[in-house]
Amino acid sequence: xxxxxxxxxxxxxxxxxxxxxxxxxxxxxxxxxxxxxxxxxxxxxxxxxxxxxxxxxxxxxxxxxxxxxxxxxxxxxxxxx
Amino acid sequence: xxxxxxxxxxxxxxxxxxxxxxxxxxxxxxxxxxxxxxxxxxxxxxxxxxxxxxxxxxxxxxxxxxxxxxxxxxxxxxxxxxxxxxxxxxxxxxxxxxxxxxxxxxxxxxxxxxxxxxxxxxxxxxxxxxxxxxxxxxxxxxxxxxxxxxxxxxxxxxxxxxxxxxxxxxxxxxxxxxxxxxxxxxxxxxxxxxxxxxxxxxxxxxxxxxxxxxxxxxxxxxxxxxxxxxxxxxxxxxxxxxxxxxxxxxxxxxxxxxxxxxxxxxxxxxxxxxxxxxxxxxxxxxxxxxxxxxxxxxxxxxxxxxxxxxxxxxxxxxxxxxxxxxxxxxxxxxxxxxxxxxxxxxxxxxxxxxxxxxxxxxxxxxxxxxxxxxxxxxxxxxxxxxxxxxxxxxxxxxxxxxxxxxxxxxxxxxxxxxxxxxxxxxxxxxxxxxxxxxxxxxxxxxxxxxxxxxxxxxxxxxxx
Numbered sequence: 001x002x003x004x005x006x007x008x009x010x011x012x013x014x015x016x017x018x019x020x021x022x023x024x025x026x027x028x029x030x031x032x033x034x035x036x037x038x039x040x041x042x043x044x045x046x047x048x049x050x051x052x053x054x055x056x057x058x059x060x061x062x063x064x065x066x067x068x069x070x071x072x073x074x075x076x077x078x079x080x081x
Numbered sequence: 082x083x084x085x086x087x088x089x090x091x092x093x094x095x096x097x098x099x100x101x102x103x104x105x106x107x108x109x110x111x112x113x114x115x116x117x118x119x120x121x122x123x124x125x126x127x128x129x130x131x132x133x134x135x136x137x138x139x140x141x142x143x144x145x146x147x148x149x150x151x152x153x154x155x156x157x158x159x160x161x162x163x164x165x166x167x168x169x170x171x172x173x174x175x176x177x178x179x180x181x182x183x184x185x186x187x188x189x190x191x192x193x194x195x196x197x198x199x200x201x202x203x204x205x206x207x208x209x210x211x212x213x214x215x216x217x218x219x220x221x222x223x224x225x226x227x228x229x230x231x232x233x234x235x236x237x238x239x240x241x242x243x244x245x246x247x248x249x250x251x252x253x254x255x256x257x258x259x260x261x262x263x264x265x266x267x268x269x270x271x272x273x274x275x276x277x278x279x280x281x282x283x284x285x286x287x288x289x290x291x292x293x294x295x296x297x298x299x300x301x302x303x304x305x306x307x308x309x310x311x312x313x314x315x316x317x318x319x320x321x322x323x324x325x326x327x328x329x330x331x332x333x334x335x336x337x338x339x340x341x342x343x344x345x346x347x348x349x350x351x352x353x354x355x356x357x358x359x360x361x362x363x364x365x366x367x368x369x370x371x372x373x374x375x376x377x378x379x380x381x382x383x384x385x386x387x388x389x390x391x392x393x394x395x396x397x398x399x400x401x402x403x404x405x406x407x408x409x410x411x412x413x414x415x416x417x418x419x420x421x422x423x424x425x426x427x428x429x430x431x432x433x434x435x436x437x438x439x440x441x442x443x444x445x446x447x448x449x450x451x452x453x454x455x456x457x458x459x460x461x462x463x464x465x466x467x468x469x470x471x472x473x474x475x476x477x478x479x480x481x482x483x484x485x486x487x488x489x490x491x492x493x494x495x496x497x498x499x500x501x502x503x504x505x506x507x508x509x510x511x512x513x514x515x516x517x518x519x520x521x522x523x524x525x526x527x528x529x530x531x532x533x534x535x536x537x538x539x540x541x542x543x544x545x
Contacts (some may be wrong), residue, residue, distance in 0.1 A: 050301075079240045
């Protein structure tokens with residue numbers, strides 16, 4: 001992923017902790033639309049490129065793990081392409 | 082006023098052309114990002130009007146708009162009003178179940194909904210082809226120009242009506258507030274136009290004042306800053322506190338001399354967040370206080386009075402027994418409602434607050450509905466709820482008064498009632514502790530993600 005370390009679950013949890021002002025250990029697994037917009041925004045900031053996500057991909061994201069899988073795919077595709 | 086029902090009468094629809102659609106034909110109203118000029122908007126509104134009539138909408142009837150933020154929403158809203166009909170605004174995130182219930186209650190003549198939606202993910206404005214279908218053959222339940230449903234996070238949903246005269250008065254109120262976007266400037270619009278801040282403070286004010294509405298391409302900090310940078314004219318970003326975080330965490334790629342101000346409504350912004358924002362962008366962070374029932378009540382658009390606000394021109398605010406009351410000439414509620422909420426020209430906000438007798442500045446200190454009495458001791462349920470929500474293993478909690486303090490808890494992993502009770506006993510005085518604990522896999526939430534606080538809904542979720 002172009003010079004940046006791979007995106008990990010802990011990164012997303014830390015981003016959510018920043019949004020909710022909760023300790024990382026207390027960040028819930030389930031995420032809603034606002035948390036999702038926040039994660040997309042911060043991941044884009046970190047990798048300095050837009051994530052090219054479809055409505056279907058976004059609609060399938062219910063948890064931190066779902067988000068991680070979709071973001072990783074998008075970043076890999078972008079790096080390959 | 083209809084003396085038999087107390088309902089307002091339908092307003093002559095000329096106000097739409099006079100207050101909202103007047104202006105030079107080539108003046109740009111919206112940039113999506115293609116510019117939509119006034120002449121184009123008037124033509125689209127006229128076309129939408131014909132479609133509404135074909136489907137059965139008549140003056141004095143109602144159209145339910147179930148559309149996401151889009152040009153289709155704007156033109157159908159204006160077309161409905163231009164016909165002398167009432168617009169019922171349904172948030173597009175409502176479920177079919179919630180919409181069906183609203184339609185049965187409000188019996189519009191037509192329903193406007195998308196037949197096709199396109200656009201990328203996280204879009205703020207979407208490309209919608211709207212379809213209009215007939216629903217009922219009855220006049221509107223009242224002469225209000227717009228009907229909105231309360232969010233439902235603080236109790237059963239209320240039906241709130243506002244007359245055309247009231248909307249026009251609010252638009253004029255905005256023109257007298259120092260710090261709003263000026264004619265020829267731009268508003269980068271983030272809040273939904275179904276709710277009062279985006280509807281009146283964004284759409285209607287911009288149309289009236291000749292301010293361009295510029296939704297960002299999508300909901301991200303970069304896209305908001307790109308919208309600001311897209312033209313040389315001054316730009317005000319209108320949003321809610323969440324959007325401040327988005328911007329405060331974005332590195333602008335270039336100087337933005339046209340960025341004039343960010344203004345947010347909704348809950349109060351913590352001082353540290355406000356500082357982070359102003360440090361990064363060097364522009365004022367304004368705050369607004371308002372309600373669906375009356376629109377904007379007060380503002381602090383220069384961030385000088387934080388956390389207080391100054392009443393908007395023409396709005397009177399007073400504190401009665403620690404509760405803020407606002408001037409409101411007629412009851413905004415349609416159908417059954419709590420009769421104590423409005424009387425004699427005053428609306429009780431249910432917000433605790435104070436009014437400084439010397440400066441008139443208003444400070445809001447949170448909701449009043451959450452205080453209860455337990456054996457003569459005052460207990461704020463918010464305090465109990467916060468304590469429960471902060472416990473390890475708790476993802477979310479709602480605490481209500483249901484013949485005793487009752488906590489509904491969504492665990493974040495394995496958690497027994499016994500453990501929860503033990504943890505609480507370490508943190509809360511006995512009289513504050515919930516007498517009933519209910520563990521639920523998922524707490525009920527509104528479509529906007531807010532926790533539902535209705536006792537009936539919670540009880541039913543706990544037993545299903």
